[in-house]
Amino acid sequence: MQPTKEAVVGRHNPCRLIQLTEFADPRGRLAVVQTGQDIDFPIKRVYYLYDMPSGTLRGAHAHRNLEQLIVAVHGGFDVCLDDGRNKAGFRLDDPSVGLYIGPMVWRDLVNFSAGAVCLVLASLPYDEGDYYRDYTDFIGVAGSAA
Ligand code: TYD
Numbered sequence: 185m186q187p188t189k190e191a192v193v194g195r196h197n198p199c200r201l202i203q204l205t206e207f208a209d210p211r212g213r214l215a216v217v218q219t220g221q222d223i224d225f226p227i228k229r230v231y232y233l234y235d236m237p238s239g240t241l242r243g244a245h246a247h248r249n250l251e252q253l254i255v256a257v258h259g260g261f262d263v264c265l266d267d268g269r270n271k272a273g274f275r276l277d278d279p280s281v282g283l284y285i286g287p288m289v290w291r292d293l294v295n296f297s298a299g300a301v302c303l304v305l306a307s308l309p310y311d312e313g314d315y316y317r318d319y320t321d322f323i324g325v326a327g328s329a330a
Contacts, residue, residue: 192272193265195329197251197286199272204255206280215280217253217305223284225251225307232257233293233302242293242302246316246326251307253282254293259300266290268326276302288326290319 193199202223205216219226233242243263254263260277267289274283277297282305285291293302308314316322 193267193270194286194289195267195269196288197284199265199283199285199289201274202253202282202284204280204282213280215255217255217282222282223253223305227305228308229306229310231304231306233304234300236261236296236300238296238298240294240296242296243291244317244319246290246322247287248314248316249287249308250314251287252285253305254285255279255282255303255305257301257303259297261296261300261302262294264292264294268323268329288329290316290322290326 204222205218207214207216217223217227236242254276256276257279260275263274263276263283263285265272265274265285275295276283296302316325
């Protein structure tokens with residue numbers, strides 16, 4: 185999948201693939217995510233998903249305020265996005281490409297390859313109150329928002 189800056193989903197903060205700053209030499213590759221260079225938001229939290237069994241679903245929520253960059257640092261997976269009006273799907277399988285997801289976007293992460301690792305860089309500390317975990321509740325707000 186080629187990185188693109190095209191707006192897809194997310195009315196105020198368009199979700200998009202971001203080609204990260206990368207340094208490659210005969211020793212291998214190094215990718216950088218730096219605030220002000222690769223992303224706009226300050227990174228307040230880092231977490232990663234790993235050891236996913238075949239067929240699992242992760243995500244299945246939206247955030248009121250959180251911004252995130254998701255990177256497949258090993259293997260690959262699909263990210264299905266929905267802002268209440270538009271939907272888009274991305275296959276992440278390149279450690280030098282991140283997917284930016286802004287507020288008010290429902291995301292489902294599926295089709296993890298064996299051994300896949302999903303790195304998430306987040307703009308805010310963990311706050312359960314920032315989540316929509318019920319799709320109907322989310323659509324009720326996002327589908328009618330201006
Ligand atoms: P969950 O939101 O279900 O993971 P995902 O959406 O990425 O599939 O989170 C799983 C559990 O981990 C849940 O009990 C909340 C907890 N958790 C934290 O305590 N801190 C965190 O930063 C995150 C992302 C999750």
